[in-house]
Amino acid sequence: METIVETKNLRVEFRAHNSGQGKKVAVNDLNLSIRAGEVFGFLGPNGAGKTTTMNVLLGFVNATSGAAFLFGVDVREPIARQRIGYLPELTYYYKFLTAEELLRFYARIFGIPRAEADRRIDQLLKLVELESARKRPIKTYSKGMQQRVGLAQALINNPDLLILDEPTSGLDPLGRMKVREIIQRLKNEGKTVFFSSHELGEVETVCDRVAIINQGELKVEGRVADLVEKHQANLEKIFLNIIGYQPQLSV
Amino acid sequence: MKKLGPYLILLVLLAACFSLATLLQERAAGWSKRGQSDNILKVLLGDGRRLFANHFFVQADVSFHGGYYPSLFDQANRPKDTSHLTAKEGEPAAEEHEKQMNFLGPPRDWIERFGRHFIITAHTHLEGNKEREILPWLKLSAELDPQKVETYTVAAFWLRNMGKVKEAERFLREGFLNNPDSYEILLELGRLYYENNHDPARARKIWDLALRRWSEQAAANKDPDLLTLDQIAGNLARLEEAEGNFARTIQLLELCKKASPHPEALQKQIDELKQRPAARPPAAAPGPR
Amino acid sequence: MNTVLALSGVVIKELYRRKDFYVLFVLTAVITLVMGSVSFFHDAKIVRYVKEIALLLIWVSALVIAIGTTARQIPAERENRTIFPLLAKPVTRGQVILGKFAGCWLACGLALIVLYLFFGVVNGSREHHWPVLNYCQAMWLQWVMLGVVVAFVLLGSLIFASPSSNATISFIVVLGILLLGRYLNQVALQQPEPLRTVVYGLYFLIPHLEWYDVRDLIIYDQGLVGWLDCGLATLYAALYMAVFLLGAWLVFRRKALNQ
Numbered sequence: 001m002e003t004i005v006e007t008k009n010l011r012v013e014f015r016a017h018n019s020g021q022g023k024k025v026a027v028n029d030l031n032l033s034i035r036a037g038e039v040f041g042f043l044g045p046n047g048a049g050k051t052t053t054m055n056v057l058l059g060f061v062n063a064t065s066g067a068a069f070l071f072g073v074d075v076r077e078p079i080a081r082q083r084i085g086y087l088p089e090l091t092y093y094y095k096f097l098t099a100e101e102l103l104r105f106y107a108r109i110f111g112i113p114r115a116e117a118d119r120r121i122d123q124l125l126k127l128v129e130l131e132s133a134r135k136r137p138i139k140t141y142s143k144g145m146q147q148r149v150g151l152a153q154a155l156i157n158n159p160d161l162l163i164l165d166e167p168t169s170g171l172d173p174l175g176r177m178k179v180r181e182i183i184q185r186l187k188n189e190g191k192t193v194f195f196s197s198h199e200l201g202e203v204e205t206v207c208d209r210v211a212i213i214n215q216g217e218l219k220v221e222g223r224v225a226d227l228v229e230k231h232q233a234n235l236e237k238i239f240l241n242i243i244g245y246q247p248q249l250s251v
Numbered sequence: 252m253k254k255l256g257p258y259l260i261l262l263v264l265l266a267a268c269f270s271l272a273t274l275l276q277e278r279a280a281g282w283s284k285r286g287q288s289d290n291i292l293k294v295l296l297g298d299g300r301r302l303f304a305n306h307f308f309v310q311a312d313v314s315f316h317g318g319y320y321p322s323l324f325d326q327a328n329r330p331k332d333t334s335h336l337t338a339k340e341g342e343p344a345a346e347e348h349e350k351q352m353n354f355l356g357p358p359r360d361w362i363e364r365f366g367r368h369f370i371i372t373a374h375t376h377l378e379g380n381k382e383r384e385i386l387p388w389l390k391l392s393a394e395l396d397p398q399k400v401e402t403y404t405v406a407a408f409w410l411r412n413m414g415k416v417k418e419a420e421r422f423l424r425e426g427f428l429n430n431p432d433s434y435e436i437l438l439e440l441g442r443l444y445y446e447n448n449h450d451p452a453r454a455r456k457i458w459d460l461a462l463r464r465w466s467e468q469a470a471a472n473k474d475p476d477l478l479t480l481d482q483i484a485g486n487l488a489r490l491e492e493a494e495g496n497f498a499r500t501i502q503l504l505e506l507c508k509k510a511s512p513h514p515e516a517l518q519k520q521i522d523e524l525k526q527r528p529a530a531r532p533p534a535a536a537p538g539p540r
Numbered sequence: 541m542n543t544v545l546a547l548s549g550v551v552i553k554e555l556y557r558r559k560d561f562y563v564l565f566v567l568t569a570v571i572t573l574v575m576g577s578v579s580f581f582h583d584a585k586i587v588r589y590v591k592e593i594a595l596l597l598i599w600v601s602a603l604v605i606a607i608g609t610t611a612r613q614i615p616a617e618r619e620n621r622t623i624f625p626l627l628a629k630p631v632t633r634g635q636v637i638l639g640k641f642a643g644c645w646l647a648c649g650l651a652l653i654v655l656y657l658f659f660g661v662v663n664g665s666r667e668h669h670w671p672v673l674n675y676c677q678a679m680w681l682q683w684v685m686l687g688v689v690v691a692f693v694l695l696g697s698l699i700f701a702s703p704s705s706n707a708t709i710s711f712i713v714v715l716g717i718l719l720l721g722r723y724l725n726q727v728a729l730q731q732p733e734p735l736r737t738v739v740y741g742l743y744f745l746i747p748h749l750e751w752y753d754v755r756d757l758i759i760y761d762q763g764l765v766g767w768l769d770c771g772l773a774t775l776y777a778a779l780y781m782a783v784f785l786l787g788a789w790l791v792f793r794r795k796a797l798n799q
Contacts, residue, residue, distance in 0.1 A: 062796070079630055081628060081630045088625060094550060096553065097550070097553065106625075154625075268558055318760040319761065365772070367749060368769040371762055383586050386588070
């Protein structure tokens with residue numbers, strides 16, 4: 001099966017804010033491999049290196065050493081992002097544009113012909129239930145609506161790989177359910193989904209494989225069912241164990 | 252009651268502010284003269300308005316030269332005077348001005364050479380009815396600095412040239428109200444009455460007053476301009492000569508000699524006048540018949 | 541090219557949906573019309589001062605639009621986090637720079653067209669004479685100059701900490717060049733060494749934006765600037781635009797965009 005996302009000995013260092021501390025290693029020797037058609041969960045506590053890894057894959061940050069590939073193309077090449085869709089955790093879009101204008105703008109960047117872009121925009125706005133608000137500027141949208149616009153723009157180019165950073169963050173239960181439905185639908189269509197989340201219950205339900213990262217290092221990777229069987233615990237307990245959480249003893 | 256609380260406090264504060272303002276009003280009036288002025292520009296700009304007034308006066312000069320004008324850096328090397336604004340062709344002021352306006356010189360480098368394609372490089376003066384274009388700047392300058400006498404005299408000169416005699420007179424009178432000691436404005440006003448209104452009696456009175464003002468300033472050691480004295484006395488002398496009052500003419504020419512760069516020419520004129528028959532003595536006081 | 545045009549379209553939409561341009565245009569129009577309605581010594585045929593004031597306001601407004609719009613482009617993208625979904629698309633950082641530049645420059649051009657149309661109408665109604673070619677040339681030269689300013693401010697937006705500091709410094713530099721650029725060689729000659737060399741070096745280094753200010757030619761009814769000179773000035777400006785944009789790209793490509 002085709003490898004869609006691959007990192008090889010990926011290392012990312014940043015200069016520490018306090019000059020006395022030298023460099024901070026955000027990602028240390030990370031080797032990941034995500035295959036076509038998988039729903040892959042990327043887990044870790046805050047500051048573990050999840051967002052940094054995603055930043056490298058998306059070309060926002062350059063790796064200090066190692067390499068990262070999307071569809072076999074080095075992530076530093078813009079063409080690597082032709083077939084991906086990305087939904088950031090904090091969704092902010094051009095507030096003076098309407099949802100329709102925003103999607104048209106991104107469609108134009110992908111080089112999607114006008115007629116096809118119109119068709120997709122109609123389809124996506126229906127999917128994310130923003131048809132009635134399509135002509136309103138985004139600054140008038142609620143957080144949930146902005147999140148849905150974000151999802152629509154991530155899908156405008158009919159991506160083969162969807163990268164989602166905390167896709168259900170800030171959503172109500174109905175919103176979360178809809179996101180799960182969309183992820184399931186994409187999986188059924190053979191798309192690959194790579195997402196980070198703190199909602200372990202959700203990850204357990206939706207993901208084929210997961211990786212848990214802590215302090216920049218990959219701690220565990222594998223199918224959810226296999227991990228649960230191996231550790232004889234649910235995903236939450238596995239996660240807490242890996243990050244070294246010790247429950248307080250009762251007096 | 253709780254809901255009304257903040258509004259009541261606001262009302263009390265407003266009342267306190269109002270009361271304090273009425274108490275402080277008298278004191279504040281004494282802090283600064285600027286605030287007492289009825290001129291909004293004086294209140295807004297203070298004495299800085301003189302800078303703007305000067306700028307607009309220079310702008311009038313720039314306009315007069317069709318945009319061809321030395322920069323501050325060119326002017327630093329050659330002091331610029333504006334007597335050319337009212338000088339006629341052939342006069343010394345005009346000739347001196349021609350020399351001063353030759354400031355461009357050959358370009359020092361390719362940037363300067365290329366840059367000259369985008370600026371005005373020919374020395375011209377406004378002609379025909381186009382001289383009206385300098386008037387707005389002079390008016391603005393006078394509004395900002397009513398004590399700048401030159402603004403009134405230059406504007407009046409051009410207004411007279413354009414046939415706008417009434418406007419010139421009005422403007423000069425406005426200038427005189429703001430500058431009651433100004434002999435320059437009186438000189439120009441006298442010219443207006445003599446040359447445009449053909450009213451020598453009035454012109455004489457104005458020029459006599461101008462002479463008195465000049466003398467008062469000389470007596471007070473204020474160092475008034477000798478060139479203007481020459482012009483006042485010279486104009487009066489011409490008027491008196493035309494009316495046949497040779498003795499008075501001679502008195503005035505003697506005054507001119509003090510200021511003139513060519514006293515010998517004036518002496519010659521005086522000698523000629525003394526030769527003339529019926530060099531009437533100055534008018535005596537009317538006596539019984 | 542498509543991406544660059546798409547980006548520039550977003551910038552232009554932002555300009556006409558913000559209030560800035562309308563405020564500046566209304567201010568320009570009101571001041572010009574008020575000054576035009578004033579009667580000086582009961583002479584209705586005085587026209588030049590209106591031209592002078594109108595053109596000065598057009599220049600000030602255009603500079604405010606150029607610097608204000610450009611200074612906030614990239615910082616706003618980063619602050620509002622819109623840069624992330626943008627760069628997650630197949631868009632290079634160079635295209636972002638070019639797109640922002642094209643958008644700001646085109647926006648200035650549109651603003652200039654509106655302002656000069658207004659100027660033409662006001663002036664024509666007084667002078668009964670429309671030197672259209674002169675206006676077009678003046679507008680072209682001003683637009684080309686604004687291209688240099690936009691590129692310069694774009695570079696500044698990647699170097700300075702905030703849009704306000706960038707805008708302030710850019711205003712000072714641009715006004716300094718417009719007012720003093722022509723005379724730096726004279727100033728240099730009056731200085732002792734080594735200051736003379738420094739000032740002269742600066743004189744050759746700075747983009748001579750004052751060449752593009754041909755207001756005096758319009759006000760005093762002078763002829764057109766030679767078309768060859770116009771072309772060479774355009775080329776000179778294009779070179780400086782390229783230098784500043786290249787500098788901006790070199791700075792931007794190294795910037796880490798951490799979420």
